[in-house]
Amino acid sequence: MRVFHIAAGKVTETEALPETPASPAAMPGFIWIACTRPEFEARQAEIQAALQNLTGTQLVDLHVLDLLNHQLPSHYDYTSQYDVLVFRRLAARSADAEPLGLKSKRQSGPPVLRRIDTSPVAFAVFDQVLLTVHPTDCSVRDAYALRLLNASSTEARAAGVKLPTSPADLMLRVINLMVDGYLELRRDLTRQMDHWQSELLKPSARFNNWSSVLDARLALHHLDEICEDQRSALQDWVDSIETWPEGITPALQRERELLKVRSRDVLEHIERVVHHVRRMEQSAETTVQMHFSVQSNRTNDIMRTLTALTAVFLPLNLITGFFGMNFEFMPIIHSFTGFWWTLASMGLLIVVAVLVLWRKRYLASKY
Secondary structure, three states: OEEEEEEOOEEEEEOOOOOOOOOHHHOOOEEEEEEEHHHHHHOHHHHHHHHHHHHOOOOOHHHHHHHHOOOOOOEEEEOOOOEEEEEEEEEOOOOOOEEOOOOOOOOOOOHHHHOOEEEEEEEEEOOOEEEEEEOOOOHHHHHHHHHHHHHOOHHHHHOOOOOOOOHHHHHHHHHHHHHHHHHHHHHHHHHHHHHHHHHHOOOOOOOOOHHHHHHHHHHHHHHHHHHHHHHHHHHHHHHHHHOOOOOOOHHHHHHHHHHHHHHHHHHHHHHHHHHHHHHHHHHHHHHHHHHHHHHHHHHHHHHHHHHHHHHHHHHHHHHHHHHOOOOOOOOOOOOOOHHHHHHHHHHHHHHHHHHHHHHOOOOOOOO
16 A cells, blocks of 8 residues: 655655544645555555545445446446546456456457456545555556656756646546556557558468457457446546536636646547547458458459360360261361361460450459
């Protein structure tokens, strides 16, 4: 468990939960309590007591179950004292990570899709406390904690780096970091899909790994569903900000406007991810259709060649069949030069047939 106190442009990390009374004047700034799901389950009573001291309220039982559920989709819920937002992130494969749409233990498909697993990160947003519940070994929590500590340094403040001003602002920044993980995936995913397209469209290759194609399509479809849930949850959060009371002071009003702007920015990032995932789905579907079109064209080319060869040798078969009839008296059958005249006629027919077919482009290698 990691606990951060953010106040007066400084970030202080402690290991123990604060025991400050629930009084805004007694605790300047706000607290970020970041714990893993097993830690939250083991220290649930301690965390609830700390929330009672800091905010004057505790998490309701249903929200506690949501925070402990590692298969919960992205969604938003609220009470009069706090908001709860569950947001699924990209995760390395771990004990509580859920495979992305691939049911078999031995996953196939593009390597970049095999690495995509998802796990929910839960946010409980109070007025002065942000409680986050992460999967085990969450890189997002550690990455943003390092960024937060670096932002409080003298050099960072001199460079204009600003700390989050509220628990809601901190939550949006962490979510933005998670969405950026999806955006960084686009280049690798696009490269993998382009490689797959080239493999499927090779004229000399025979593609048989259709189970990988199916797994890739299922993974992309599941990723699309995850992004849709994320967008819906964040849109509900943006709508809830509109219901907040107007700030009394200009500073509070500006803080609320900045929250709206940051929320819309994160929502726009999610929209970009959704657009890209759907484009990848369409690309995979189009690639499969193009593959079968190429195979159909190859089959047509083969049949065209065979038909042309048949047209060339069919008159020869007619001539040989004619002279193979068992009649005693036939023209030039007893002639010394009959064989050579027949052979010359057959050669002439071959040349004429090939020229005619070539002029009609039946024997052309390309259209």
